[in-house]
Amino acid sequence: MAAPVSLLLEFGGGAELLFDGIKKHNVTLPNQSNPWNIRQLLVWIKQNLLKERPELFIQGETVRPGILVLINDSDWELMGELDYQLENEDNVVFISTLHGG
Amino acid sequence: MCEVEDDYIGELREREKGLGQKCMKCKEGSAVLIIRVGDAFCKSCFKEYFVHKFRAMLGKNRVVYPGEKVLLAYSGGPSSSAMIQQVQEGLGRDAPKKLRFVPGIIFIDEGAVSGQSWEEREETFSNVRHVLEDTGFPFHIVRLEEVFLLPHSVLQRNLSESTPQKQNYKQAVGHYMEQEDSQRRVVDELAQLSTADPTSPRASDLLPNSSSPARFTEQLVQLFTSVKTLTAKQELLHTLRNHLILHTARSYGYSKIMSGESCTRLAVNLLSNISLGRGAFLPMDTGFSDSRYGDVLFIRPMREYSVKEISFYNRLFNVPSIFIKTLDTKALENSSIQRLTETFITKLQADFPSTVSTVYRTSEKLNTCTAENRKDGILQEQCLLCLCPLDTHSDRASAYQATKVSQNLSQRMKQNCAVPAKDSGKLCCKQGQCCEKTENKPTLRAAGIVHILCYSCQVTMKDLESVDHLPQYIHHEAEHRTRRCEMRKEIQEFLLDDGSDDA
Numbered sequence: 001m002a003a004p005v006s007l008l009l010e011f012g013g014g015a016e017l018l019f020d021g022i023k024k025h026n027v028t029l030p031n032q033s034n035p036w037n038i039r040q041l042l043v044w045i046k047q048n049l050l051k052e053r054p055e056l057f058i059q060g061e062t063v064r065p066g067i068l069v070l071i072n073d074s075d076w077e078l079m080g081e082l083d084y085q086l087e088n089e090d091n092v093v094f095i096s097t098l099h100g101g
Numbered sequence: 102m103c104e105v106e107d108d109y110i111g112e113l114r115e116r117e118k119g120l121g122q123k124c125m126k127c128k129e130g131s132a133v134l135i136i137r138v139g140d141a142f143c144k145s146c147f148k149e150y151f152v153h154k155f156r157a158m159l160g161k162n163r164v165v166y167p168g169e170k171v172l173l174a175y176s177g178g179p180s181s182s183a184m185i186q187q188v189q190e191g192l193g194r195d196a197p198k199k200l201r202f203v204p205g206i207i208f209i210d211e212g213a214v215s216g217q218s219w220e221e222r223e224e225t226f227s228n229v230r231h232v233l234e235d236t237g238f239p240f241h242i243v244r245l246e247e248v249f250l251l252p253h254s255v256l257q258r259n260l261s262e263s264t265p266q267k268q269n270y271k272q273a274v275g276h277y278m279e280q281e282d283s284q285r286r287v288v289d290e291l292a293q294l295s296t297a298d299p300t301s302p303r304a305s306d307l308l309p310n311s312s313s314p315a316r317f318t319e320q321l322v323q324l325f326t327s328v329k330t331l332t333a334k335q336e337l338l339h340t341l342r343n344h345l346i347l348h349t350a351r352s353y354g355y356s357k358i359m360s361g362e363s364c365t366r367l368a369v370n371l372l373s374n375i376s377l378g379r380g381a382f383l384p385m386d387t388g389f390s391d392s393r394y395g396d397v398l399f400i401r402p403m404r405e406y407s408v409k410e411i412s413f414y415n416r417l418f419n420v421p422s423i424f425i426k427t428l429d430t431k432a433l434e435n436s437s438i439q440r441l442t443e444t445f446i447t448k449l450q451a452d453f454p455s456t457v458s459t460v461y462r463t464s465e466k467l468n469t470c471t472a473e474n475r476k477d478g479i480l481q482e483q484c485l486l487c488l489c490p491l492d493t494h495s496d497r498a499s500a501y502q503a504t505k506v507s508q509n510l511s512q513r514m515k516q517n518c519a520v521p522a523k524d525s526g527k528l529c530c531k532q533g534q535c536c537e538k539t540e541n542k543p544t545l546r547a548a549g550i551v552h553i554l555c556y557s558c559q560v561t562m563k564d565l566e567s568v569d570h571l572p573q574y575i576h577h578e579a580e581h582r583t584r585r586c587e588m589r590k591e592i593q594e595f596l597l598d599d600g601s602d603d604a
Contacts, residue, residue, distance in 0.1 A: 013179065013412060014424050017431065053431060065451035068412050075134035075413070078122055078141065095416065097365070097408035098443065099178060099424065 005029040005036050005088050009045070013096035015067065020051050029086075038069070039082040041092070057094075066098040126150075134413050138454050144417060151406075151414050155187040158402045159200065163270040164390055165357055165400070167201035167277035172355040173238075174346055175208045177229060181361035182422035183411045184403050185236060188359075201277060202357075203291065206233055206240040207349050209342055213245060213318045214325050214334075215426050228423050235421075238291065241349055246317035248341045253577035255348045258483060259396035324570040331437035333564035335428055336377065336557075340486050341572075350397050358399045365408040365446070367401070368460035373442040378557035381492040384467040393488045407457060484555035485579055492555050501556060550579045 006028040016023045029036050029044060039061055046058055057064055062082060069076040070093040071084060086092075122132045122141050130143025142150060159165055173188060175181045191200035208229050212222035226242065233240040328334045350358050362370070367387045374386050385391045391399035403411070415422055429437060434444045450456045482491045493501055550568055551559055562568065568576075 012416070012424075014430065016424070017426075056431065066408075066447040068409060070413075070416065073133065073417065075132075077135045078132055093416065095412045097179070097412050098447065099427070099430070 003088065004031050005086050005090075007041075007086065007089070008091045009049075010091070010093040011095075012093065013068075014099040015057065015094050015096040018051060018053055018057055019049055025049060036086040037082065038071075038076070038084050038086070038092075041086060042082075063094065066096065068095045068097055069093070070095070133417070134409075136407070136410055137458070147413070148418065151410065152187065152190060154405055155184075155402060156191060156200070158389075158405060159191075162389055162400075164398060165200075165202050166270065166273045168203065169357060170203045170205065170353075170355045171357040171359055172346070172350045172353075173204055173206045174358060174360045175206050175229075175233070175240075176361070177208070177225075177423035177425045178361070179408070179411050179415050179420075179422045180363045180366065180403050180406070182232075182420050183406070183415055184359065184361040185238075186418075186420045187402075189236060201274075204238050205353065205355060206236065206238050207346055208233065208240065208242045209345055210242065210244045211338065211342070211427070212425075213321045214338055215428050215430070217426060225423065225425055232421050232423065241353070243345055243349060245338075245341065245345065246321050248345050249317050249320060249572045251344060251348050251572065251574045253574040253581060255344050255351070255574065256485060256488065256578040258394060258488065259351075320570070324572075327566045327570050329564045329566070331429065331432065332377070332439065333561045335437055335439050336561045337565075338428060340558075343487075347394055347397060356397060358397060360399060360401050361403045362401050363403050363406050363408050363411055364461050365450075365457050367404055367464065368457045369439070369443045369446050371460055371464050372446065373439045374557075376438050376442065378560050379487075379555075381555070382487070382489045382557075383464065385489055387464045388467065393483070393490075404461070482553065484558050485550060485553045485575065485582070486558045486561075487555060489555055491553070493559075504556075549583055550575070553579060553582055 006026065009025040009027055011019055011023055011025075019025070027049075029041070042058055042061070042063065046054055050057060055064070057067065059065065063069060069081075070091075071079050072091050073093075076084065124130045124132050124143035124146050125141050126146040127143060130145060132141030133144050134147065135141050136147075136150075165171060173181070173185055175185060185206065188200065188204050192202075192204070193199075210222060210226060210229075212225065217225070229242060233242075325334055325337070328337060346358060349355075371383060371387050374380070374383060379386060385393055387404075389401055389404060391401075393399075414420065429440050432440055435441050446456060446460070483489065484491055551562065554562060565571075
């Protein structure tokens with residue numbers, strides 16, 4: 001039985017448009033027997049937080065190409081991408097890079 | 102620098118899964134991000150790398166002379182925010198190799214075009230103002246509506262050579278470093294300028310910020326709604342924006358404009374420009390320096406940074422950026438050529454991480470040939486809108502002529518077919534070449550403009566229902582050039598030039 005996981009989710013670079021313009025979300029994931037990983041987090045986000053146009057955020061089981069994911073200010077590629085297991089008080093940031101500069 | 106990616110990917114995936122990977126440069130710090138294909142960097146090495154790249158870019162190309170006024174084009178987005186921060190960093194260093202130019206910032210409010218309400222625009226305006234005031238540089242916030250007040254001289258290329266080029270770069274730097282007190286003067290000037298009200302030093306023909314009348318907003322909205330495709334809208338917006346930036350630069354004495362286009366953005370531009378018919382101008386549109394305006398040089402110092410590097414840098418070092426909605430926010434994937442190309446490249450990049458750098462490296466191999474611009478002292482004709490040398494005056498066997506022939510043929514077929522073509526004069530107008538059955542006036546105006554446009558601008562203009570909504574300065578300049586062209590034809594026989602083969 002895993003303890004409830006509370007996270008700080010942040011959205012930037014335009015991704016916040018899909019979440020009612022709110023950049024920071026404090027969420028608590030429900031209890032489940034297996035530890036949460038990013039793959040499951042994305043499904044949870046799609047079901048609970050995403051307000052519109054899911055195809056602009058999620059593609060298949062991963063994020064849309066062009067969206068960067070940082071876990072505790074580190075590149076998710078260094079943490080295992082979708083298989084990273086979330087811990088309590090983690091900070092996950094999604095930055096869209098598609099709105100140039 | 103070259104990496105052999107293709108056989109690598111399998112190994113790479115396994116390597117990347119390792120937690121607690123060490124930075125590949127200092128071997129000590131724990132890595133926070135991966136750039137390019139597999140290079141892991143720790144935070145401090147990444148900062149060094151980032152800062153170094155910017156300075157190296159400017160240093161390698163040696164186009165910005167000490168003491169020059171440079172206008173930084175700020176859009177609120179991550180790349181231009183990072184660029185401004187790098188300029189601040191570079192100017193503030195105590196090292197002997199610090200940057201030595203005088204920056205100013207311009208921001209263009211395009212809210213009317215992207216459908217923002219007045220309140221949203223005001224909010225953006227105050228956010229931007231807040232960010233720009235913090236930089237301490239003089240800034241200009243210009244509304245896109247002011248494009249209706251531009252003089253037609255903005256479309257003329259200024260021939261004067263800028264004076265710094267008389268010295269070579271090293272001499273200029275040495276000369277500048279000797280003048281210790283002139284450096285101090287610059288700092289004082291900057292301090293004075295930044296406390297000045299940004300609305301007061303405006304050129305007399307541009308409106309002050311707070312009182313731009315609603316009719317210009319209406320005209321602008323009318324212009325953009327009369328454009329049928331999103332592709333053409335984006336192109337038109339890009340053109341008008343560039344004219345406005347150019348005019349501001351000229352009015353305030355800036356000799357260089359810096360734009361924050363990143364590597365990824367340029368790769369997308371390269372491919373979409375080819376699709377738009379701008380193949381002839383690729384080196385100008387995507388190269389480091391763009392000299393089409395003559396007196397003002399357009400440079401792209403951020404062109405070696407991928408968007409990932411920029412976004413990471415902004416996040417890790419708290420660089421403020423403002424997200425502003427544009428024309429293609431939340432647009433469908435295939436709503437415009439630019440959008441489709443962007444989706445294509447980003448998706449390809451996800452599976453093949455060397456896509457963007459390959460396209461970028463290809464663009465580096467394209468060169469502008471500057472020698473062609475002057476022939477017997479007469480400048481080669483420039484496109485009315487994008488100010489690039491015209492690519493439509495080519496000989497009979499070219500691709501352009503072939504396109505025209507097939508267009509004419511399909512026009513003739515439309516005219517020959519059933520009666521409806523006569524009544525729905527609109528159908529013919531859609532092709533951009535009005536048949537004789539419609540009124541003369543729009544035909545004349547459209548024809549007057551079309552022959553001085555390059556191929557891609559012609560294609561963009563075809564998507565406009567009528568060219569009447571374009572700002573006056575474009576029409577004035579078109580008439581001016583047409584008259585000059587006719588005058589030249591009249592006196593052609595009397596001119597003595599070496600290239601002439603007439604008796």
